[in-house]
Amino acid sequence: MSTEKKPWGGRFERSPSAFLDEFGASLPVDSRMWAEDIRGSIAHARMLARQGVISADDAEAIEAGLSRIYREIRDGELEFRIADEDIHMAIERTLTERIGTAGGRLHTGRSRNDQVALDTRLYLKGRTLELLRAEFALRQTLLRLAVEHAEVIMPGYTHLQKAQPVLFAHHLLAYFWMLSRDAVRLRAAHDAADVMPLGSAALAGTTFPIDRASVAGDLGFSSVGANSMDSVSDRDFLLDAAYACTVTMVHLSRLCEELILWSAEEFGFVTMDDTYSTGSSIMPQKKNPDFAELTRGKTGRVIGDLVGLLTVLKGLPLAYNKDMQEDKEGVFDALDTTRDALVVMEGMLATVRVNADRMFAAAHGGFMAATDLADHLVNAGMPFREAHEVIGSLVLRLEREGRTLQDLSAEEWVAVHPSLGADALDAVDIRSVVGRRTSEGGTAPAAVAAQMDRCREVLAADGQWLDARTG
Ligand code: ARG
Numbered sequence: 001m002s003t004e005k006k007p008w009g010g011r012f013e014r015s016p017s018a019f020l021d022e023f024g025a026s027l028p029v030d031s032r033m034w035a036e037d038i039r040g041s042i043a044h045a046r047m048l049a050r051q052g053v054i055s056a057d058d059a060e061a062i063e064a065g066l067s068r069i070y071r072e073i074r075d076g077e078l079e080f081r082i083a084d085e086d087i088h089m090a091i092e093r094t095l096t097e098r099i100g101t102a103g104g105r106l107h108t109g110r111s112r113n114d115q116v117a118l119d120t121r122l123y124l125k126g127r128t129l130e131l132l133r134a135e136f137a138l139r140q141t142l143l144r145l146a147v148e149h150a151e152v153i154m155p156g157y158t159h160l161q162k163a164q165p166v167l168f169a170h171h172l173l174a175y176f177w178m179l180s181r182d183a184v185r186l187r188a189a190h191d192a193a194d195v196m197p198l199g200s201a202a203l204a205g206t207t208f209p210i211d212r213a214s215v216a217g218d219l220g221f222s223s224v225g226a227n228s229m230d231s232v233s234d235r236d237f238l239l240d241a242a243y244a245c246t247v248t249m250v251h252l253s254r255l256c257e258e259l260i261l262w263s264a265e266e267f268g269f270v271t272m273d274d275t276y277s278t279g280s281s282i283m284p285q286k287k288n289p290d291f292a293e294l295t296r297g298k299t300g301r302v303i304g305d306l307v308g309l310l311t312v313l314k315g316l317p318l319a320y321n322k323d324m325q326e327d328k329e330g331v332f333d334a335l336d337t338t339r340d341a342l343v344v345m346e347g348m349l350a351t352v353r354v355n356a357d358r359m360f361a362a363a364h365g366g367f368m369a370a371t372d373l374a375d376h377l378v379n380a381g382m383p384f385r386e387a388h389e390v391i392g393s394l395v396l397r398l399e400r401e402g403r404t405l406q407d408l409s410a411e412e413w414v415a416v417h418p419s420l421g422a423d424a425l426d427a428v429d430i431r432s433v434v435g436r437r438t439s440e441g442g443t444a445p446a447a448v449a450a451q452m453d454r455c456r457e458v459l460a461a462d463g464q465w466l467d468a469r470t471g
Pocket of ligand 1: 026030085086112113116320322324325326
């Protein structure tokens with residue numbers, strides 16, 4: 001039996017064992033919300049005093065006590081004990097031990113059910129902004145890399161088979177747009193957390209004449225929860241954050257997979273900086289892209305965090321259930337991992353070497369101009385299906401002969417089809433192939449330059465959104 005006196009001790013003759021105390025505790029996970037817990041309690045105490053529910057003297061004693069606890073935790077001077085169960089009780093117990101009766105008045109009109117919802121929402125608002133800043137920096141670096149290598153041509157793939165040549169910048173900027181959508185999802189998670197639950201008490205509201213709007217104003221929330229039962233059992237904002245992290249990680253994982261492939265000798269498109277590589281303990285020649293691999297690997301855990309939380313919530317009756325204490329560990333892990341991965345990827349891309357010659361060589365001298373040749377025949381009046389057949393047989397023949405489209409002379413082109421000749425030489429030139437794809441959102445240099453302008457506009461707008469919320 002635990003020797004600790006519980007705050008609900010009045011109704012009990014015996015307490016759970018020390019083992020059960022530990023099993024039931026969330027302190028190791030929720031202690032990181034200590035600052036939010038104290039902010040929330042100070043706002044609550046001030047409001048209680050304004051409403052005449054507690055005296056101004058009590059509110060002052062509470063605020064002074066909590067401020068001291070804040071400084072002590074910040075400076076690593078205060079230790080919690082697992083028997084406190086969670087950060088809410090740890091702080092309240094410490095306060096009451098120090099200031100006596102006034103501390104005992106803090107929990108008036110409040111429950112840990114609305115308190116934990118408040119703390120988690122405050123915490124999430126801060127963390128989503130932190131992730132958005134890291135994500136913004138990564139997009140800036142992607143755009144810079146694209147601009148620096150605006151002329152570089154590489155093979156574009158479908159089915160990981162060479163398809164059509166593209167600008168390396170175009171390929172990189174595909175990730176810019178993925179991350180821009182991730183920013184939209186992260187902002188949605190931020191906004192979902194921006195609703196103030198305090199005052200819902202255990203589930204039904206409270207008999208005290210509280211003023212919820214003033215607490216929301218004090219704590220910087222945009223609105224107040226409309227239904228006390230929903231407010232204490234809603235964890236959608238955590239799902240939103242976990243989902244935003246998951247999709248971001250899936251995008252980073254795809255980028256990592258490409259960087260890993262591209263740095264393999266067989267591709268040789270990029271060289272990872274030494275600072276983002278590791279060696280082998282046995283094979284002296286090895287240079288491994290560990291950090292890209294790890295980011296790809298950690299994505300699995302973040303996906304698990306989302307699925308785990310969905311599974312916890314599925315089938316829970318209203319309102320609060322202790323199951324919900326399991327909501328934080330996975331989401332905190334998802335936030336930490338995604339933030340770190342964004343920082344790692346920014347550094348990796350800022351230092352990667354781009355091997356333009358290897359990329360161009362891989363794009364040139366194959367069959368990637370085949371679509372353009374077929375288009376050429378279509379322009380000369382041939383139906384596309386027939387043109388596809390003519391060029392397809394040409395590719396088959398050349399492959400057998402060990403030659404490529406670039407090896408044919410003007411006379412040989414005419415033999416393929418009378419409408420082809422010297423102009424076929426231009427049709428199969430890889431730079432021309434890229435340059436012809438001028439459609440909006442296409443890979444021609446002019447289209448990619450226009451795309452870069454759009455990237456700059458998006459960054460400017462997203463930067464403004466962040467600045468408006470960063471103190
Ligand atoms: N530690 C709890 C959690 O994280 C706080 C709320 C507990 N409420 C309760 N009635 N037991 O969910």
